Amino acid sequence: MLSLITVGAFAYLIQKLDPPREGDKGGGLALPPKIEAMSKPPATTIPVTPEKPPATESGAATAPPEQSPGVKLTFVGDVMFGSKVDDLLQKNGYDYPYKHVKPYLEKADITVANLETPITTRGAAQEKEYVYRSSPQSLPELKRVGVDLVNLANNHSMDYGVEGLLDTLDYLDAQDIKHVGAGRNSDEAYRYVIMEQKGMKIAFLGFSRVIPDTSWYAGKSNPGMAETYSTKLAFESIGKARAEADLVVVIAHWGEERKAYPVKSQTDLARQYIDHGADLIVASHPHVVQGFEQYKGKWIAYSMGNFIFTTNDNPNTWESMILEASCTKERSCDLSMVPILTKWAQPIPMVDEARDKLLEKLTNLSVNAQIDKEGRITLGPTRTVPIEAEEMPPVKKETGIVDGTSKTAVKPPANGTKKPSDSDKAADPKKAEQSKKSEAGKTTETSKKPDADKTQAGKTGESGKTQGTGKNTEGKKTTGDGAKSSEGGKKSPESTKKSAEDPKKSTDSKKTNESSKSSGEARKTEKDRKTSG
Known part of the structure; x- marks a missing residue:
């Protein structure tokens, strides 16, 4: 009995404190204000927590790839x-x-x-x-x-x-x-x-x-x-x-x-x-x-x-x-x-x-x-850059130095000392005469040595420059050390002289003409031989 009295009193008190609202059916119990508010959708946007990186099979998060230190x-x-x-x-x-x-x-x-x-x-x-x-x-x-x-x-x-x-x-x-x-x-x-x-x-x-x-x-x-x-x-x-x-x-x-x-x-x-x-x-x-x-x-x-x-x-x-x-x-x-x-x-x-x-x-x-x-x-933007023709590589010879003009040993100069210039060497009357003949296109002798033939033919056919003075025909003075370009091979003037003096080593005019016409091919053959090696 006491329990019933207590419950009734509590219900009466609630009704007095919170009367029925408009739209309520009957007088029943209304939800407490705080509970009611929480049960409704939020009125404003709640910040969303960023998603975690995807997990690997082991459960560990995968970090973005890092570039290796430079x-x-x-x-x-x-x-x-x-x-x-x-x-x-x-x-x-x-x-x-x-x-x-x-x-x-x-x-x-x-x-x-x-x-x-x-x-x-x-x-x-x-x-x-x-x-x-x-x-x-x-x-x-x-x-x-x-x-x-x-x-x-x-x-x-x-x-x-x-x-x-x-x-x-x-x-x-x-x-x-x-x-x-x-x-x-x-x-x-x-x-x-x-x-x-x-x-x-x-x-x-x-x-x-x-x-x-x-x-x-x-x-x-x-x-x-x-x-x-x-x-x-x-x-x-x-x-x-x-x-x-x-x-x-x-x-x-x-x-x-x-x-x-x-x-x-x-x-x-x-x-x-x-x-x-x-x-x-x-x-x-x-x-x-x-x-x-x-x-x-x-x-x-x-x-x-x-x-x-x-x-x-x-x-x-x-x-x-x-x-x-x-x-x-x-x-x-x-x-x-x-x-x-x-x-x-x-x-x-x-x-x-x-x-x-x-x-x-x-x-x-x-x-x-x-x-x-x-x-x-x-x-950047692509430009048209002038690519120049390739100069001749050195040609293998049995003796002598391709870049030099003498096969004999010389006394070591002081560090960086200039050797006699090609213009000095060309002052020799015999060499000067050879140069004149070459410039006039009057090739009168050709060495029988295969490598010498290729050296001479390559120079005549590819660089189109004169021979006979012993000069490095494609050479230009360098910028830093003053040396001439050493990329091209050169025929020793001594071998040229011997070829001219020894009639057994001369060829007839037909072979000379053939050598002149096929000079480029001879040079190419030598280059191919070196490349394949």
């Missing part, structure tokens, strides 16, 4: 410490060349240069117009400023013969400076060097298509250069490097001196290197800067110019660059450059108008690249 590579052009450069080093100290550029070389993970000189105090000067050698005392400072690797595949590394090259290898090893492009045999010359930074393996290789004499070619049992007149070994080495490394860099030596645009052999080789697995190509030899090209997403720097070298009166040879490449395991590189003015063997970063002019110049020289005011190199 490795910074820095490249500079031709470096040489002999001749007048040595005079400056003796006067100002071995740190003299680096006073304005040391920070750029030090901050890179790996810094690379083209060493355009043997490091030696021994050896016999090769028979070529200019020869160089540099003191071993120049290497410690090169290492100290951050240079980690050098390319030796070029037309000066054997200026003092095999002995000079072997000394160079030993001195570099002693300073822990890695080297590519030359070796004690062909295996070592074509071998790639792998350097690891930030968990990334970078393979470096060095090749040259500018070699004065075939005796400089590395062989199975003889020291020499990694040449690419025949590309078989180079392509094989690139392929092996790609299988082992995260990035493959080719340091090339090629082209024609003082030419602003690449010759056909440069563009052909660059693209073939990439087709066989190279990810980045940085090159030298013209002694002037050339433009950039991106091919299949890979960058090509056709010529870096001089970095530490002798100075001549051609201002184009004073222009250089420091090339910086930020590369990843995805085999891609972002490039930027620092414009450099190099005079008296001391490279200095350009500023203001001079800097802007070189950046604009390089943009105009590039195939499909553009360079902004900060030096960043990006893909």
Whole structure:
């Protein structure tokens, strides 16, 4: 009874406090205000919590893919410490060349240069117009400023013969400076060097298509250069490097001196290197800067110019660059450059108008690249770049030096001393007479030696220049060292003289005419023979 009274009293109290609302049927119990409000849809939008990343089978969330950390590579052009450069080093100290550029070389993970000189105090000067050698005392400072690797595949590394090259290898090893492009045999010359930074393996290789004499070619049992007149070994080495490394860099030596645009052999080789697995190509030899090209997403720097070298009166040879490449395991590189003015063997970063002019110049020289005011190199509009005809490679001979004019040994000159010029050699009356006959198109004798025939035929058919003076017919003075172009082979004047004096070695006029008509074919045959080798 008491319970019933209590419930009735409670119901009566509720009714008094909360009377029936309009629309309510009967008097029943109304919901408490708070409970009623919560049961209705919200009047405003409630913030939605972001969805979690999709879970893997194990239940862990999958993070977005991260790009691998980049490795910074820095490249500079031709470096040489002999001749007048040595005079400056003796006067100002071995740190003299680096006073304005040391920070750029030090901050890179790996810094690379083209060493355009043997490091030696021994050896016999090769028979070529200019020869160089540099003191071993120049290497410690090169290492100290951050240079980690050098390319030796070029037309000066054997200026003092095999002995000079072997000394160079030993001195570099002693300073822990890695080297590519030359070796004690062909295996070592074509071998790639792998350097690891930030968990990334970078393979470096060095090749040259500018070699004065075939005796400089590395062989199975003889020291020499990694040449690419025949590309078989180079392509094989690139392929092996790609299988082992995260990035493959080719340091090339090629082209024609003082030419602003690449010759056909440069563009052909660059693209073939990439087709066989190279990810980045940085090159030298013209002694002037050339433009950039991106091919299949890979960058090509056709010529870096001089970095530490002798100075001549051609201002184009004073222009250089420091090339910086930020590369990843995805085999891609972002490039930027620092414009450099190099005079008296001391490279200095350009500023203001001079800097802007070189950046604009390089943009105009590039195939499909553009360079902004900060030096960043990006893909740009494709331009029609004049690709010049390829010059002749050296022709193998049984004796003599292709780039020289004498088969006899000479006394080693002072470092970088100029040999007698071709104009001096042509002053010989007999040679002058031979030159006149050649210019008039009166070929009167042809050597029976197959290689000599090919040398003469190739010159007449491909370069169309005169023979008989012993002159390097395609040569032009270089920009940095003054040497003539050593890409082409040359017939020794002594062999020409012997051919003229020995009637047994003369051919009849019919054979002479046939030789003249088929000169281009003879040269092509020789080239094919070398390529297939």
